[in-house]
Amino acid sequence: MVKPWHDKANAEFTTLIDSQNISGNTYNLKAIPYGIMIDEAGRLVKHPFNINVAKKETIKMLETWLSDPTYNTRLLRDITPLKKSENPKVIEANARFQLGLTLLKIGKKQEAIIEWRKALELDPKNWLIHKQIWAVEHPDKFYDGNVDYGWQKEQLEAEKK
Amino acid sequence: MIKLIFTACLMMSFAVGLQAAQTDKIQILINNQPTTFSPAPISKDGVWLVPIEPFCKQLELKVEYPDSTEMAVICGGGEAELCVPINFGEDVFSINNVNYAKIESITQPFGYEIYKSSETQLEVIHREQLAPNFTLPDLEDNPRPLKSFRGKKTLLYIWGSW
Structure with missing residues (x-):
């Protein structure tokens, strides 16, 4: 599923596959795309941030990071250690999300959806x-050609009502 | 007694070699801050030795030398205080009346990792500062730990076809 996207982009970077939300769970992510900046020594220099590589300021910030060592130092000066959420609802939501992914993997789609719905009740902004x-539930809106973002907006409006 | 003499001989030969290699160009950064020590750290054949007392002071660790033993005991680590013995002749060496220790023998037990940023510069980094590691497969299904990308700046761009 991922390789066609990678090939179409003529990507020269390494692509990793995360079918079990391991990165999301490790970095407390609730949405994508997200960027995480790590320096040569393996230090987190900026907490996960909502990234848009179409924005000039994002590219400029990344170019500065690559070319100016003092920028990396400044980022390190301000960063605090990444903490896992201690909110019991968020912890339970993450556990149910993981369980659902495992159930889906072994073919128990309906059971997976039940777990995810419980998870979403606990952490509605995830x-x-x-x-x-x-x-x-609607693979045709995601995996048949382009992702149907118009449909997603309609879903959101319908769910608000 | 035989064991003690053998240890002493080893220490002397190691000390002679190290004195030849001693240099003041070596720099150690602790949590991204350049740190100077007197006397200076020593590097030989890829082994980095630091003067125990000043180095431990920088990491807020205490050093004791229990009587009648061939060891130094390093204690600290905040609330969950930890004491770690390190042995003379193995990890600790007395050179010109200064006790030096292999840097990892102090840093590793107290949650620090070492990153060699150049031939003459080491960075001592607490694990709390490191990006949490995970391992995921690449497109060829090879497991790739995040920390395998160390040595170059890495942008982790997390994306999905949603």
Whole structure:
């Protein structure tokens, strides 16, 4: 599923496959795309941030990071250690999300969706869970050609009502 | 007694070699801050030795030398205080009346990792500062730990076809 996107982009970077939300769980992500900046020594220099590589300021910031060692130092001066959420609802939501992914992997789609819906009740702003449910319930809106973002907006409006 | 003499001989030969290699150009950064020591750290054949007392002071660790033993005991680590013995002749060496230790023998037990940023510069980094590691497969299904990308700046761009 991922390789066609990688090939189409003529990507020269390494692509890793995360079918079990391991990166999301490790870095407390609730939506994508997200960027995480790590320096040569393996230090986190900036907490996960909502990234848009189409924006000039994002590219400029990344170019500065690559070319100016003092920028990396400044980022390190301001960063605090990444902490896992201690909110019991978020912890339970993450556990149910993981359980659902495992159930899906072994072919128990309906059981997976039940777990994700419980997870979403606990952590309603978690867009990873939200979109996972949509993608499994409506694969035609995600995996037949382009992703149908218009349909997603309609879904959101309908759910608000 | 035989063992003690053998240890002493080893220490002397190591000390002679190290004195030849001693240099003041070596720099150690602790949590991204350049740190100077007197006397200076020593590097030989890829082994980095630091003067125990000043180095431990920088990491807020205490050093004790229990009587009648061939060891130094390093204690600290905040609330969950930890004491770690390191042995003379193995990890600790007395050179010109200064006790030096292999840097990893102090840093590793107290949650620090070492990153060699150049031939003459080492960075001592607490694990809390490191990006949490995970391992994921690449497109050829090879497991790729995040920390395998160390040595170059890495932008982790997390994306999905949603």
